[in-house]
Amino acid sequence: MDEYEQVPPPPPPLLPPLPLQPSYNIFSPISLPSSSSSSASLSSSLLQQNNSLPPLQPPTSLLPDIDWVSLLAGGTAFPNHRIPLSSSDSSLATGESRGAEDDKEKSKLRKGGGRSKKVTRPYRFAFQTRSVDDILDDGYRWRKYGQKAVKNSAYPRSYYRCTHHTCNVKKQVQRLSKDTSIVVTTYEGIHNHPCEKLMETLTPLLKQMQFLSRF
DNA sequence: CGCGTTTGACCCGCGC
DNA sequence: GCGCGGGTCAAACGCG
Numbered sequence: 749m750d751e752y753e754q755v756p757p758p759p760p761p762l763l764p765p766l767p768l769q770p771s772y773n774i775f776s777p778i779s780l781p782s783s784s785s786s787s788a789s790l791s792s793s794l795l796q797q798n799n800s801l802p803p804l805q806p807p808t809s810l811l812p813d814i815d816w817v818s819l820l821a822g823g824t825a826f827p828n829h830r831i832p833l834s835s836s837d838s839s840l841a842t843g844e845s846r847g848a849e850d851d852k853e854k855s856k857l858r859k860g861g862g863r864s865k866k867v868t869r870p871y872r873f874a875f876q877t878r879s880v881d882d883i884l885d886d887g888y889r890w891r892k893y894g895q896k897a898v899k900n901s902a903y904p905r906s907y908y909r910c911t912h913h914t915c916n917v918k919k920q921v922q923r924l925s926k927d928t929s930i931v932v933t934t935y936e937g938i939h940n941h942p943c944e945k946l947m948e949t950l951t952p953l954l955k956q957m958q959f960l961s962r963f
Numbered sequence: 964c965g966c967g968t969t970t971g972a973c974c975c976g977c978g979c
Numbered sequence: 980g981c982g983c984g985g986g987t988c989a990a991a992c993g994c995g
Contacts, residue, residue: 891966891967894988898984899983907987
């Protein structure tokens, strides 16, 4: 198989950071260009979009249009912000389009990174936050696997992967050089497991609600 | 000791 | 074909 087939739509985009910590503010999700041919163009387009943003307002809104029911059910939190990626996106494969077998195959074939085949990324989802911290607590556990200097930026881009064994979700975190208070986070792939931290947070509340609802 | 981070090397796609 | 930039690997290291 030389290429992955076009991923049929539905799997929802990634869950955005949940408001577990009030130390950051979330802006509107960024629509990623579906026709971008490389992640480099993605990055530059992100920056361009940031450049065209209106002056940052004192952030008042948090998560836009969150479907919490779907979110808790493992679905999307942003039903209106699905961003399918085209098959012309030639860089790494993530999410459901790449499995453990492919990882093994790739590790056999080569040492180090890079992409071996044309693949389709099911979804990529980016948004900006204003935060002093680069790492947002979105309820999932991430392991950093790389960091690269970004051209025309004083700040490096960090690469993270979900630590869940069967989950191939990745995210990139980069601080804007033009406005160092803004962090751009790009998620790739779809979590195939529940958000442990979210469940930890909500379980006591749900139990309490159930208890109170009996009266 | 397990888990996460750091960091240099490697690989790939793309533009020229 | 070559160089560049981006993405990934994996050994070494740090920390609790």
